[in-house]
Amino acid sequence: MIALRRLTAVEFRLFLREKVGPIFGLGFPLVLLIIFGNIPFFNQPGDTYGGLTVLDVYVPILIAFVITMLAINFLPATLAGYREKGILRRLGTTPAGPVRVLAAQLLVNVAVIAVAVAVLLLVGRFGFDVTLPRQFGAFLLTAVLTTTAMIAIGLFIAAAAPTGRIANAAGATLFYVLMTFAGLWIPIQAMPAVLQHISRATPLGAAVTAFQAAGEGRWPSAVQLVTLVAYAVAAGAAAARMFRWE
Amino acid sequence: MAPIIEVRNLHKQYGGTIAVDDVSLSVEAGEIFGILGPNGAGKTTTVECIEGLRAADGGSIRVLGLDPRRERAELTQRLGVQLQESQLPDRMRVGEALELFSTFYRRPAGWRALLETLGLADKAKTGYAKLSGGQKQRLSIALAMVGDPEVLVLDELTTGLDPQARRDTWGLIEQVRARGVTILLVTHFMEEAERLCDRLALIDKGRVVAVDTPAGLATRAQAGQRIRFRPDGPLDDALLAGLLAGLPDVTSVVRQGDQVVVTGNDNALSAVTSALARHRIVARQLRVEQASLEDAFVSLTNRTDKDSQ
Numbered sequence: 001m002i003a004l005r006r007l008t009a010v011e012f013r014l015f016l017r018e019k020v021g022p023i024f025g026l027g028f029p030l031v032l033l034i035i036f037g038n039i040p041f042f043n044q045p046g047d048t049y050g051g052l053t054v055l056d057v058y059v060p061i062l063i064a065f066v067i068t069m070l071a072i073n074f075l076p077a078t079l080a081g082y083r084e085k086g087i088l089r090r091l092g093t094t095p096a097g098p099v100r101v102l103a104a105q106l107l108v109n110v111a112v113i114a115v116a117v118a119v120l121l122l123v124g125r126f127g128f129d130v131t132l133p134r135q136f137g138a139f140l141l142t143a144v145l146t147t148t149a150m151i152a153i154g155l156f157i158a159a160a161a162p163t164g165r166i167a168n169a170a171g172a173t174l175f176y177v178l179m180t181f182a183g184l185w186i187p188i189q190a191m192p193a194v195l196q197h198i199s200r201a202t203p204l205g206a207a208v209t210a211f212q213a214a215g216e217g218r219w220p221s222a223v224q225l226v227t228l229v230a231y232a233v234a235a236g237a238a239a240a241r242m243f244r245w246e
Numbered sequence: 247m248a249p250i251i252e253v254r255n256l257h258k259q260y261g262g263t264i265a266v267d268d269v270s271l272s273v274e275a276g277e278i279f280g281i282l283g284p285n286g287a288g289k290t291t292t293v294e295c296i297e298g299l300r301a302a303d304g305g306s307i308r309v310l311g312l313d314p315r316r317e318r319a320e321l322t323q324r325l326g327v328q329l330q331e332s333q334l335p336d337r338m339r340v341g342e343a344l345e346l347f348s349t350f351y352r353r354p355a356g357w358r359a360l361l362e363t364l365g366l367a368d369k370a371k372t373g374y375a376k377l378s379g380g381q382k383q384r385l386s387i388a389l390a391m392v393g394d395p396e397v398l399v400l401d402e403l404t405t406g407l408d409p410q411a412r413r414d415t416w417g418l419i420e421q422v423r424a425r426g427v428t429i430l431l432v433t434h435f436m437e438e439a440e441r442l443c444d445r446l447a448l449i450d451k452g453r454v455v456a457v458d459t460p461a462g463l464a465t466r467a468q469a470g471q472r473i474r475f476r477p478d479g480p481l482d483d484a485l486l487a488g489l490l491a492g493l494p495d496v497t498s499v500v501r502q503g504d505q506v507v508v509t510g511n512d513n514a515l516s517a518v519t520s521a522l523a524r525h526r527i528v529a530r531q532l533r534v535e536q537a538s539l540e541d542a543f544v545s546l547t548n549r550t551d552k553d554s555q
Contacts, residue, residue: 002349003349006345006346006349007346010338010346013342014335014337014338018337081335082335085333085334085335086333087332087333087334087335089332090327090329090332090334090389092299093297093298093299093327093329094322094347094350094351094393095319095322095323095350095352095393096350097322
């Protein structure tokens with residue numbers, strides 16, 4: 001246990017020192033929120049979003065952004081890099097074993113995601129009057145399922161990519177594809193009907209739809225939650241089958 | 247007393263390629279045992295099986311009486327390992343790495359004292375990426391020792407180090423042995439093997455070719471003596487060959503530039519000098535070279551030494 005605690009503490013310090021994670025995982029979405037929050041147009045309720053403001057619609061998208069940035073950009077690049085440098089192998093010769101490094105990485109990512117999501121909600125609420133999710137249980141469940149699905153996809157990238165560099169490139173590419181379907185450029189509600197259907201079949205499209213339902217005080221439809229679970233199971237199983245420690 | 251490491255008929259292949267065919271060796275308490283061999287001979291695979299990183303396909307291995315795979319948790323507590331080409335995260339600091347690794351072990355060595363011993367005390371706050379090659383290697387040794395191991399496995403310890411750093415590292419290994427740690431050392435440097443090892447296993451093509459002391463291996467090569475000299479005047483090749491090659495103790499005579507190189511058995515030197523004296527030839531810069539470990543390596547593995555440079 002002490003080994004895992006120390007590993008997690010060291011991994012967390014490395015995460016902060018690396019700067020990429022904090023800047024893109026937390027800083028960037030927070031800056032977006034602050035910019036959007038200061039645009040008057042974003043704060044006017046409109047018919048497109050059923051009486052919601054554009055900002056209301058964007059907060060769930062930014063939440064998906066931080067989860068995805070950390071889980072499929074940062075995590076796989078770090079793990080594949082560790083494997084490439086022989087760090088996992090080296091740990092394999094100690095009593096700690098390589099599994100604990102993986103566990104420490106996951107703990108750091110989950111903790112940072114939790115903090116980043118909380119910060120977005122609170123800055124939205126107290127800075128720009130975005131109401132907190134009205135169905136908070138549904139919001140938490142969606143956040144947990146989304147994080148699980150994204151981390152599973154991140155682990156799959158880490159398992160499949162031969163080097164840290166390739167993991168990085170694959171993660172970044174997939175990030176933009178998934179975020180597009182999450183509504184980063186055009187919110188899902190504003191997309192043509194066909195694109196809406198496609199979006200909701202993607203993990204982040206399902207996640208954002210579920211986050212928005214929870215925000216409005218409804219339980220998300222089971223389809224979205226099952227979609228997230230399915231991605232988590234499929235990517236997780238593929239990652240477990242393919243993962244190499246060296 | 248039971249050997250510290252005992253390997254019997256180890257066999258390991260990857261797909262259809264045999265990495266280790268049949269390796270047996272035993273390492274006694276307190277010795278520095280070397281595994282020497284050309285690149286691709288199966289040295290690293292052998293130690294990876296000993297470390298428990300890989301499962302053997304055949305044969306048996308005991309380290310401190312433990313099975314490296316089945317009794318892994320216990321073995322990792324008592325075996326220190328330095329891997330070939332293993333790094334740390336770029337921004338991990340030296341002191342941080344040692345402190346972290348020390349928490350993995352039941353009875354760790356004091357990591358601050360290790361920093362001192364390895365000359366890294368002033369680098370405690372330096373990130374891994376900013377260390378020199380020699381410093382990284384010393385850190386790697388420190389990490390292998392932080393669990394206060396009874397056995398240390400060092401793979402290609404000094405590859406990539408400059409000569410001074412290499413000599414410093416050798417001194418360090420001798421200090422470690424003086425504390426009673428048994429050391430298994432993988433190398434392809436003759437000089438390193440000769441300087442450090444009490445005994446050596448020479449491995450080639452996945453098999454043990456010979457196990458002996460460095461001096462014992464050199465003797466086995468039976469290269470005898472090599473005599474070099476520069477004749478004081480111009481000499482006809484045919485005359486020289488006729489003069490020396492006919493001697494019963496001489497096996498070969500070769501001209502290298504203005505030097506003559508004669509090889510032969512232990513009596514060759516007196517035979518050559520008296521033959522030269524009879525013909526009033528003065529041998530300048532006369533040098534006699536004994537068979538070296540390198541000669542043994544070449545003759546026992548039937549390879550040129552180009553791999554080993």
